[in-house]
Amino acid sequence: MSDLQFYQKEYYDEKIKNKFNKHWDSIKDHTEERFRIHEMNSFASLKWEREPQDFKEQLHEENETRYKMDMDARKNREQWAGDAQGYEKAWTKANEILPVLSESVARLFGAGCTIFLYGPCADGKTNVSR
Structure with a gap:
């Protein structure tokens, strides 16, 4: 997954949810419900862009590490002993x-x-x- 997706997955509750809900409340009267996810992704992207570079680099490393672990586990799950x-x-x-x-x-x-x-x-x- 992209670093942005990983950021959303790991930090939605902590860094995005409350602020996005306030944002959505301010625009929902003139925005269709079907655009909520698109709007949330755009909002999260803006939040991601404003994060410090060292935080982004650390998150990228964590994302890469988890991806490698997941892929290794997936490759080894069907090995027959x-x-x-x-x-x-x-x-x-x-x-x-x-x-x-x-x-x-x-x-x-x-x-x-x-x-x-x-x-x-x-x-x-x-x-x-x-």
């Missing part, structure tokens, strides 16, 4: 993922698509599912 629990989890997720994948491939090619997997199941039973 090769154990039975991970194998069972993969089969469980297959029922969620494969129908969507099959439908997407079918739409892409304008044809039917069947994905067939077989292998040991946790309960030892053979199961056929769509």
Whole structure:
């Protein structure tokens, strides 16, 4: 996310909300409700521009650090350790993922698509599912 979005996320309650609500109260009689979010983003952008440069730099570093941590966690979340629990989890997720994948491939090619997997199941039973 951009530094401005990160600023809004982290500091909305502390630095933006009360002042924006006062601003909105002063213009809402001649501004449609559907423009509230746009107005809030513009207001937050002005607040961001007025922040000291050292604050912006510190916030940028924090944003980058969190982004890297989030990406590392995302990359590692699906790593399979090769154990039975991970194998069972993969089969469980297959029922969620494969129908969507099959439908997407079918739409892409304008044809039917069947994905067939077989292998040991946790309960030892053979199961056929769509």
